[in-house]
Amino acid sequence: MIRALLASTALVLAASPALAEDLNPTLSLSATADVQVAPDYATVQSGVVTRAATAQLAVQANGRAMTAVFEALRRAEVSSDDIQTSQLSVTPVYADRTEPNRNQYEIIAYETRNTVTAKVRDTTRVGNVIDAMVSAGANNIQDVSFGAEDTSVAMDQARRDAIASLLARARLFADAAGFELCGITRMSEDFARSPQPMMMARMDSASTPVAAGQLSISATVNADFCIVTD
Structure with a gap:
């Protein structure tokens, strides 16, 4: 009975190339490439x-100030389609617990926050837009970021560069270690990261200095290579 089982097992292994291939050594590598592109718009949150x-008084005061901010954005040639309210909140302000004769749960005021996100399609005018908003009453600049409408060409180039680097590295390993490559058994791409700005200094005496810099488009490719050793 035991001999029959051994013979049957040997027959299955011989008839299943996939099982045999799993026993072959492999080389696993990963490569990342970056491509820089110029941003074509900026997003300002203020x-x-x-x-x-x-x-009620906090909301009314905020409403008057924000109306002026919206008007300033339109005067700065930001399209109404590119202006969007991204936050609106009204919260109580409690007494400082270290203040004498004050209950720490006592409400002493109310605070209203209203944030607008503006898309500036001319990156050279970002500083002017910020100045216009601040002059109109904005007192909370939260974020300035840059982006590009279409990064597909740059992403494909980053993928090509990553694959070229991956293949070159595989050949280097093979040459240095003395084995031969016999093909790629698996290839995958990591989840693409969002474009990241590479900031560069730029001074503009006419407005708040803002640097558009470059966007870094990144691609990471992974692969398993089957190898043949002596």
């Missing part, structure tokens, strides 16, 4: 923070 004795 708004107004107001405080008042009552929630």
